[in-house]
Amino acid sequence: MKSLKTLALGCCLAVAATACSTSGGGSTTAASGDQVLTLAAAGQGPASAAVKAFEKANPGVTVKTVFTEDDTAYQQQLRTQLASGTAPDVFRMWPGGGNTMAVRDLGKDGMLMDLSGESWAAGLSADLKSVTSDPGGKVMAVPVTIGAIGAVWNDQALAKSGLSKPATWPEVLKFCKDAKAKGVTAFALGLKSSWVTQLVPYALTASLVYGPNPAFTQQQKDGKATFAGSQWKQALEQYLQMRDEGCFNDSPNGVGYDEQMQLFGQGKALGVVHVLSAVQSAIEYAPEGTTFSMTPFPATDNAGDTYLPVSVGIVYGVNAKAKNPELAKKFMQFLASPEGQALYATESGSSPALDSPSFKADALQQPVLDAVKSGRSTLYPDQAWPNPRVQQEHLTSIQELFNGTVDVKTVLSRMDKAFTSTS
Structure with missing residues (x-):
């Protein structure tokens, strides 16, 4: 454990x-x-x-x-x-x-x-x-604090839609189709804010790359693995599949974080794949009494294979x-201190990084604690990357990928080049 x-x-x-x-x-x-x-x-x-x-x-x-x-x-x-x-x-x-x-x-x-x-x-x-x-x-x-990236839900909007939270990748695609048929967006996405671009890939690679192979980044450093030769390729292809299947709002590259949170908070989107602390922004736009919850975002056909990205x-x-x-x-x-940890975690919509007996987990945080306890959590990949250029390349390239100006192979090649760069 x-x-x-x-x-x-x-x-x-x-x-x-x-x-x-x-x-x-x-x-x-x-x-x-x-x-x-x-x-x-x-x-x-x-x-x-x-x-x-x-x-x-x-x-x-x-x-x-x-x-x-x-x-x-x-x-x-x-x-x-x-x-x-x-x-x-x-x-x-x-x-x-x-x-x-x-x-x-x-x-x-x-x-x-x-x-x-x-x-x-x-x-x-x-x-x-x-x-x-x-x-x-x-x-x-x-x-x-400890944060996580998962499928975050507007509980009232989801209940109104009559749809159920997906637990496998095929269910994600069906969920998107069903939501679209009901005239609502499945997942709000705001890629105009470049830092948002990384969240779906991190959620997908937790189950496709880093959960099954925790040593992947070290293997990259040893010259024995690459982004292009790994399941990162599948993750980015699935990201595009979500776009093509209508999982997201129109023109994600033209939508910023604030507008994304507005769509989500107002229930025009049923969910987001995001850091849990984003709920603090969504609340600003949500009707009084709106509640939020989280589930790990699936990437495979088997719910038991799902990992949750969880990190300091x-x-x-x-x-x-x-x-x-x-x-x-x-x-x-x-x-x-326990008091400081509980205060900061509660105010930021996160869990404390250090022991804090007074902290009470809610519907957002309990799945994080459960994933950690069951050994179904991974770290955010960028923390172990050897230089800032990898993340910078990733953020920029995802925007271009959604614009259709580059393909998955090019994105991963750029990231591999940045990973091995020493300049």
Whole structure:
């Protein structure tokens, strides 16, 4: 049996919008320099809740925050600030490797504080350490949430349609056909927001590639496997089959994340294949009383062969040049505490990465815990990819694939080239 502490995320998965906001943590009294912490995050809601709770537990402390609601903009801004020495004390990152704001990449460049000596770091499992450490094995981040990618359902819209949640790949295609006949979209898709492009492939390859062969990425690194020569080909072909069978809304490349969540929240689409935290956005558009649930997204003819992609979602680290390092480490301690873990997980629609007895799983989170407990979970593939170029190539190529300007063979060839690139 796997425990939650044997999981390692994704991918750069956060609520994408377009605006930036700057705000204090809520304190109205002046604070001395040693009581001021600066923090940045992509995605405001959960971080704001954590900041308020931290300030309440530490009277006199003020947390000055900057929130950017777009992953790409956030990564670019923080990278620039870290290089110029103007970055905040604490910031949200991505676990493992795979993008420019991931732990290994920042750690390799000397931009993070070594947190190995903190009490919570001593309790991390080997797998959690693998996605929160630099290439030298030093812990550089605290894991905060566990996320998953599955079929997320608008319960009321699904009940109104009279359709049942599919448990096999043939059932997925029939579900799409039946939904279309009823004048409703089966799955909302917003590929205009490039980070969304990866979600269906990650869901499919969990069952087709990484579940059956957990060593696949290492085999790629050893030169014994390739994307093009694997079931990644079947996964992308099935993605196109869903498009051609009418599983998605019209013109996915012209639909952004916000519109995707609007279609889903309002029940114009019965579901989405998405990160569970997306529900927090769908709720904004949903009628009062709307509820949501999740099931693993199938890729084969046998429901027993289905794996769920589950990985550490959000991590936080400390600037190597933090102006208030002691207060920053105190905030890390709060995030690692059972209270901090439960708060952040609840606010973000995720599960806690560390032990948190007070956390109560709901219809979205219980299937995640069940998949982990039964050994039917895999990691997000990008966390183990050797460089950010693989993910970047994947995101861009999927958009072109849906436009019909490239084929599956070309997409996988590009990804293989990026995987082996050293420049």
